[in-house]
Amino acid sequence: xxxxxxxxxxxxxxxxxxxxxxxxxxxxxxxxxxxxxxxxxxxxxxxxxxxxxxxxxxxxxxxxxxxxxxxxxxxxxxxxxxxxxxxxxxxxxxxxxxxxxxxxxxxxxxxxxx
Amino acid sequence: xxxxxxxxxxxxxxxxxxxxxxxxxxxxxxxxxxxxxxxxxxxxxxxxxxxxxxxxxxxxxxxxxxxxxxxxxxxxxxxxxxxxxxxxxxxxxxxxxxxxxxxxxxxxxxxxx
Numbered sequence: 001x002x003x004x005x006x007x008x009x010x011x012x013x014x015x016x017x018x019x020x021x022x023x024x025x026x027x028x029x030x031x032x033x034x035x036x037x038x039x040x041x042x043x044x045x046x047x048x049x050x051x052x053x054x055x056x057x058x059x060x061x062x063x064x065x066x067x068x069x070x071x072x073x074x075x076x077x078x079x080x081x082x083x084x085x086x087x088x089x090x091x092x093x094x095x096x097x098x099x100x101x102x103x104x105x106x107x108x109x110x111x112x113x114x
Numbered sequence: 115x116x117x118x119x120x121x122x123x124x125x126x127x128x129x130x131x132x133x134x135x136x137x138x139x140x141x142x143x144x145x146x147x148x149x150x151x152x153x154x155x156x157x158x159x160x161x162x163x164x165x166x167x168x169x170x171x172x173x174x175x176x177x178x179x180x181x182x183x184x185x186x187x188x189x190x191x192x193x194x195x196x197x198x199x200x201x202x203x204x205x206x207x208x209x210x211x212x213x214x215x216x217x218x219x220x221x222x223x224x225x226x227x
């Protein structure tokens with residue numbers, strides 16, 4: 001297991017289209033997080049899962065955003081009716097719930113809405 | 115409402131000298147703090163952390179200092195190396211066990227040979 005994998009690395013989409021990103025966490029990690037990072041800012045929390053349960057959602061996660069983690073393994077983040085303001089780096093991270101050493105982040109998916 | 119702030123967008127130091135990166139926070143509930151390093155086209159990687167019960171934590175060339183009364187923490191890198199050139203993010207959480215993190219804006223460190 002080489003870490004947290006995200007797919008695709010880059011996505012360019014037209015405004016109004018739907019997009020879906022995938023994250024494969026480190027296999028023994030039971031927590032999975034989604035963050036969004038825009039230029040010049042730090043990552044902002046979107047949501048997290050403990051196994052398959054979505055335990056917390058940020059108010060940044062509008063009703064156009066939905067995340068799933070079926071069977072507590074990989075996760076998907078879908079954005080419906082994309083807007084230009086959705087352009088950002090979407091970062092996935094995973095951790096053990098007893099970890100005191102922070103998350104392991106993936107390399108992210110860069111979304112550009114044109 | 116920026117609860118974690120890194121007021122210096124960039125810092126440039128000479129190789130071998132000390133790099134000091136600063137971070138301030140406003141939320142008194144934060145009790146666990148972390149520093150991450152990020153290279154271009156990669157996700158942030160964990161560097162070092164500190165619990166609020168401590169005021170200093172050291173790991174090799176990296177030391178984090180926490181001043182709870184001032185709600186301030188700093189990361190010292192000694193000696194600085196060109197490979198340390200990256201964006202450094204300060205992050206804070208309530209609780210240490212994999213809690214949601216609140217990040218600062220980041221500081222671009224450049225270490226010149």
